[in-house]
Each structure stands twice: as structure tokens, then as C-alpha cells.
Amino acid sequence: xxxxWRILRYLGRYRGALVVxxxxxxxxxxxxxxxxxxxxxxxxxxxxxxDNSIILYGxxxxxxxxxxxxxxxxxxxxxxxxxxxxxxxxxxxQLYEHYMRLPFQFFDTSQSxxxxxxxxxDVNSIRRFLMFSLRMAIYSxxxxxVVSILLLLEHVTxxxxxxxMMPILGFTAIYFSTQVRPMFSRVQQQFGEMSxxxxxxxxxxxxxxxxxxxxxxxxxxxxxxxxxxxxxMDAIRYYSFFFPLMQLIxxxxxxxxxxxxGRQVLNGSISIGTxxxxxxxxxxxxxxxxxxxxxxxxxxxxxxxxxxxxEILDLxxxxxxxxxxxxxxxxxxxxxxxxxTFTYPHTSRPAxxxxxxxxxxxxxxxxxxxx
Numbered sequence: 479x480x481x482x483w484r485i486l487r488y489l490g491r492y493r494g495a496l497v498v499x500x501x502x503x504x505x506x507x508x509x510x511x512x513x514x515x516x517x518x519x520x521x522x523x524x525x526x527x528x529d530n531s532i533i534l535y536g537x538x539x540x541x542x543x544x545x546x547x548x549x550x551x552x553x554x555x556x557x558x559x560x561x562x563x564x565x566x567x568x569x570x571x572q573l574y575e576h577y578m579r580l581p582f583q584f585f586d587t588s589q590s591x592x593x594x595x596x597x598x599x600d601v602n603s604i605r606r607f608l609m610f611s612l613r614m615a616i617y618s619x620x621x622x623x624v625v626s627i628l629l630l631l632e633h634v635t636x637x638x639x640x641x642x643m644m645p646i647l648g649f650t651a652i653y654f655s656t657q658v659r660p661m662f663s664r665v666q667q668q669f670g671e672m673s674x675x676x677x678x679x680x681x682x683x684x685x686x687x688x689x690x691x692x693x694x695x696x697x698x699x700x701x702x703x704x705x706x707x708x709x710x711m712d713a714i715r716y717y718s719f720f721f722p723l724m725q726l727i728x729x730x731x732x733x734x735x736x737x738x739x740g741r742q743v744l745n746g747s748i749s750i751g752t753x754x755x756x757x758x759x760x761x762x763x764x765x766x767x768x769x770x771x772x773x774x775x776x777x778x779x780x781x782x783x784x785x786x787x788x789e790i791l792d793l794x795x796x797x798x799x800x801x802x803x804x805x806x807x808x809x810x811x812x813x814x815x816x817x818x819t820f821t822y823p824h825t826s827r828p829a830x831x832x833x834x835x836x837x838x839x840x841x842x843x844x845x846x847x848x849x
Contacts, residue, residue, distance in 0.1 A: 513758065558613045611777055632755065639734050647724060668706045669706060736757075
């Protein structure tokens with residue numbers, strides 16, 4: 479969860495837009511949840527009571543409510559997508575800026591493809607998480623809580639039977655998340671490996687052709703691509719099983735509602751409109767629950783990508799100012815060395831000893847050692 483919270487902190491700069499987006503989300507949910515009550519009233523009072531005016535007014539009211547819901551949904555969708563793009567741009571810029579401050583030794587031991595994949599594919603995974611999962615997670619929790627309360631208020635026994643499958647759905651989603659996250663980590667890592675092989679061959683294509691190594695490099699890229707394909711298929715096989723399982727559990731809930739609710743209608747305990755409203759509420763509840771698979775999939779990818787990105791961002795830069803450093807507000811362009819001795823990393827012999835000189839602004843000074 480620490481990776482998720484660290485990703486979410488990037489939204490702090492845009493908290494105003496985020497608040498507006500969630501307000502629109504809640505208002506759209508409120509409009510959506512009024513539709514079953516309107517349908518129940520129209521069926522019980524209009525259809526059963528044979529009152530055409532109630533049917534007409536109910537139909538017009540539903541159109542108006544759905545129109546209002548559509549407006550809020552548009553604003554919500556636009557804001558969440560805009561926020562996702564802004565954050566992904568911020569992360570890319572921060573990552574590139576940090577690359578520029580890392581020591582040369584880091585690039586000597588790092589593959590260019592891995593570094594590029596962090597700024598492209600890994601950032602895209604975080605963007606998709608912010609654009610989809612951040613919205614759907616709150617939406618699903620809100621629908622689960624509010625619809626559960628409404629179901630219990632309508633009919634306690636039928637509501638409890640309807641909600642009986644929800645813990646199973648929740649446990650399945652959590653188990654899926656813990657199992658699929660390492661798979662996506664391996665996929666992202668291998669994507670970087672494949673990108674490195676591709677980058678090395680494209681940048682060194684003249685060398686490859688001069689030494690007639692085309693077939694060897696094609697075979698090397700094909701092996702890397704095959705590993706990526708197999709890791710992708712491992713993850714696909716896992717979460718392809720998860721989605722039908724979620725649909726099966728949702729279908730069982732619907733069957734319970736029809737079996738028990740239908741008997742209650744025949745006994746006169748509840749009205750037909752109430753049973754129809756229950757089915758609509760169950761549909762509203764089932765849709766976000768079915769999305770749990772996509773949410774967990776997106777979160778797992780975002781966490782795996784976040785780990786790779788923050789692994790780079792947490793590396794200390796080569797040069798850092800001291801806490802007591804003086805800000806250089808108006809540089810004059812002149813440089814003075816006073817008794818400077820320096821040694822290159824991983825060497826014991828100083829490259830320069832007790833160097834002192836003054837370079838006035840506009841001067842060009844060169845130093846050369848033994849050759």
C-alpha cells in the first residue's frame with residue numbers, strides 16, 4: 479500500500495480538481511440510485527393501479543434523472559482523465575530530471591531499455607490506474623455501502639440473502655490481487671529487458687551488420703520476446719479465470735433474489751415493484767463488483783510499475799548541495815581553484831593535486847596531464 483499512497487501524493491497539487499471530480503461522482507451515483515425507486519413506484523402505482531398519468535410522469539422523470547446523471551458523469555470522466563494525464567506528465571518529468579542528476583556509473587551498469595521502459599510503459603500503467611481504478615474503487619465502495627443499506631431497508635431477509643455472496647466476492651478479489659501482482663512485476667521487468675535488446679540493436683545496427691551478426695541478434699531478440707510472451711500469458715491465464723468466476727458469483731446472487739423474492743411476491747409479502755427494484759439494485763451492485771477484477775489488475779500493474787520508478791527516484795544524485803550552501807544569485811562568470819585535489823571514483827590515485835588557478839570571465843583554460 480505504501481507504493482499506492484506514494485503515487486496518490488502526486489495528486490496533491492490538483493486537489494481542487496480531484497474534489498470536484500469526486501463531488502460529480504457522488505452526485506451521479508445519487509441520481510443513478512433514484513431510478514429503481516421511480517421504477518418501483520411506477521409499477522406499483524401506475525402499472526398495477528392502471529394509472530397512465532403516473533406511468534407518463536415516471537417515464538419523463540427517469541429521462542430527466544438520467545440526463546442529470548449524464549452531465550455529472552461527463553464532468554467526472556473528463557476530470558479524472560485530465561488528472562491522470564497531469565500526474566503521468568509530472569512523473570515523467572521528475573524521472574527524466576533525476577536521470578540527469580545520477581552519476582555516470584549508474585548509466586554504465588544500467589540498460590537503456592530498462593530506463594526507457596520506466597519512463598514509458600511503467601508511467602502508462604500508473605496513468606491507467608489513476609484514470610480508471612482511482613474512480614472505480616470509490617464508486618464501487620459507495621455503491622456497495624449505499625445499495626446494501628437500501629436493500630436492507632426494503633426487505634431485511636431478501637437483502638441479507640442478496641448480500642450473502644458479497645464477502646466471497648471481496649475475498650476472491652483480494653486473493654487475486656496478491657497472486658497476480660508478482661506476475662505483473664515479472665512482465666514489466668521483462669518488457670524492460672526486451673526494450674534494452676531492441677535499443678542496443680537499433681543504436682548499434684552498423685556494428686551488427688559489419689560483423690554479420692544479424693541472425694544472432696534476431697535470435698537474441700526472439701528469445702527475449704518469447705519470455706515476455708510467456709510471462710504475459712501466465713498473467714492472462716490467471717485473471718481470465720477470475721472474471722468468469724466473479725460473473726458466476728453475481729449470477730448466483732441474482733438467482734437467489736428471483737427464487738426467494740418471487741415466492742414473497744406470490745405470498746403477498748412484497749410488491750412486484752419492490753422485486754423489480756431489488757433486481758435493478760442488484761444489477762447496480764453487480765457491475766462495480768465485476769469491475770473488481772479490472773481494478774485489481776490495474777492496481778497490481780501500477781504497484782509493480784511504481785516500485786520500478788521509485789527504485790530510480792530513491793537513488794541519491796551524484797552532486798547535492800550542502801545544507802549551508804550559499805545561493806549563487808548573480809554569477810560573474812569567473813572561477814577560482816585554490817589548492818584542489820580530486821580523485822575519480824573507483825581509483826586510488828589522485829587525478830590532480832593541489833591545483834590553483836583563476837579563470838576570469840570569458841577566459842578559456844585547459845588542463846592536460848601525462849599522455
